[in-house]
Amino acid sequence: MTDPSPLWHPGDPADPGLPLPILPGHVSPGRFERVLRAGLFAVTTELAPPDSADPADVLTRAREFDGVVDAINATDGSGANCHMSSLGVCAILTRAGYSPILQVSCRDRNRIAIQGDILGAAALGVCSMLCLSGDDVSVGDHPEAKPVFDLDSVSLLDTARVMRDEHRFLSGRRLDSPPRLFLGASINPFAPPADARVHQLAKKIAGGAQFVQSQYCFDIAMARDFLNRARDRGLLERCFVLMGVGVLASAKTAKWLKSAIPGVHIPDETIRRLEQAEKPRAEGRRIAVEMIQQLAQTPGVSGVHVMAYRQEEWVGEIIAAAGVLGDRRPWSPASPPFEQRTSA
Amino acid sequence: MYSLRLWSVRHARLLESVYRMGNPLIVAALRRAHRVFGRRIDRPVTALERAAKGLMFDCRMCGDCQLSRTGMSCPMNCPKTLRNGPCGGVRENGMCEVRPEMACVWAQAWRGAAQMRHGDAIRDIAVAVDHRRFGTSSWLRMARDD
Known part of the structure; x- marks a missing residue:
């Protein structure tokens, strides 16, 4: 029998929803790291956590991405708006066999809470974590809240790395299991x-x-310029880059994003395309498909992170149209277990 | 004062020279003063540091001064108190996403660091601030090797 996937290794459980053995040179038991380190083009997306205490609301949203993405980011109060916690979402997802990326923002929790959550997340089967500074409370639905920002994104990364590699808290106290x-x-x-x-x-x-x-990429020239400079400094050998891709519903959405969300850059040409299109929503998806294809041809890009807020049902079609996965179908809990080799 | 804060960044190289020459003198003087007067110097020295650095940099007295490593732009003026560089929300005109009337302190920091002789220190990782030090003097901490 032939190896059914370049991701499969002898000794792996038949069900890739379970923690995998950590391969040499890897740090986590997760599928997402396997995909990137195998040199495959990775696709991630984000799940908008529900305003709900019902786990079914999480799983319904996750199922939209079955067979389409390698990992699902669980956002952490994005835009400083209150939703189900990223840790809660991740716990539901790992139980179902999904491969989530825990987003941790520094806005709402201090170093005591965050380090506790890191241990809790890993214990619940989370294998990947995205460290963010976070949006300010003033832009969200609770502007009267106290902003914490005890750590920032870089000291948060450093904290998680110290816990994992040096088996200790920031205080120096030892961890029994990192x-x-x-x-x-x-x-x-x-x-x-x-x-x-x-x-x-x-x-x-x-x-x-x-x-x-990355943040939404609507400007391929700017992205390539950045990646060239990063490559010149030898950074791309030390880090996998997934470029953010947005799905715009209309010229109005694009203009709103550009003016209301600082840091989002959308060229006028993109807005013009949406304005002139007969079917702006379809045009928005076409723009996303073209961007993914251009990014896939850009050296140094290891994958894309598709952010399709309120257009989640289109992610599968967009990825298929872009053709970046070839005939690879990312594993999901709906897929059959990996076939195991009968002989070595 | 906001306008003086911007002036300080524009003159980061000059202030760096002043810092490199002045800081050892201040620390040496404080060390001697501490030996003679002990903790009695804390209040006046802290008040002096607060007044001088408050005027020049809008210093927030975090007690762990980074100015010489952040282009003479105080990171504690960032609404998110980020100590390791800008967030992703800097406006296209270089202004802060939270306070649009204020220049991003980290865009300023990189501008200041580019002029400085030892500006590369901005690339080093700053560990998270020790909140017990808020309101205390960085000068005294250096003088006492705390």
Whole structure:
């Protein structure tokens, strides 16, 4: 029998929803790290946590992505709006066999709470974590809340790395069992100060980032310029870059994103395309497909992170149309278990 | 004061020279003063540091001064008190996402660091601030090797 997947290794459980053995050179028992380290083009997306205490609301949303993505980011109060916690979402997802990326923002919790959550998440089967500073409370639905920001994204990365590699809390107290997490960070190559953005990536890698997911990329030239500078500094050999791809519903949405969300850069040409299109929603998806294809041809890009808020049902079609997965179908709990080899 | 804060970044190189020359003198003087007067110098020295650095940098007295490593732009003026670089929300005109009337302190920091002789220190990771030090003097901490 032939190996059914380049991701499968002897000794793996038949069900990739279970923790996998940690391969040499890997840090986590997760599928997402396996995909990237195998050199495959990875696809991730994000799940908007529900305003609900019903786990079915999480699983319904996750099922939209079955067979389409390698990992699902669980956002942590994104836009400083209150929703189900990312840890709660991740716990539901890992129980069902999904491969979630825990987003942790520094806005709401201090270093005591965050370190506790890191252990809790790893114990619940979370294998990947994205470290963020977080949006300010003033932009969300509880502007009267106290912003915490005890750590920032870089010191958070450093904290998680210390816990994993040095088996201790920041206080120095020993951990009996360290959290085996694949660590990620966010980057925004499209916001000023442009020159500093590469240094910022270097700082996050030094802090412990092994993968990064970027803000929406609507400007391929700007992305390529950033990646060239990152490659010149040798950063792309030390970190997997997943570029963010947005799905715009209309020119109005695009203009709103551009004006209301600082740091989102959308060229006028993209907005014009949406304005002139007969079917703007379809045009928005076409723009996403083209961007994914251009990114896939860009050296140094290891994958894409598709953010399709309120258009989640289209993610599968967009990825299929882009053709970046070839005939690979990312494993999901709906897939059959990997076939195991009968002989070595 | 906001305008002086911007002036300090524009003159980061000059202030770096002043810091490199002045800081050892201040620390040496404080060390001697501490030996003679002990903890009695704490209040006046802290008040002096607060007044001087408050005027020049809008210093927030975090007690762990990073100015010489952040282009003379105090990171504690960032609404998120980020100590390791800008967030992803900097506006296209370089202003802060939370306070649009204020220049991003980290965009400023990189501008200041670019002028400085030892500006590369901005690339080093700053560990999370020790909140017990808030309101205390960085000068005294250096003088006492705390």
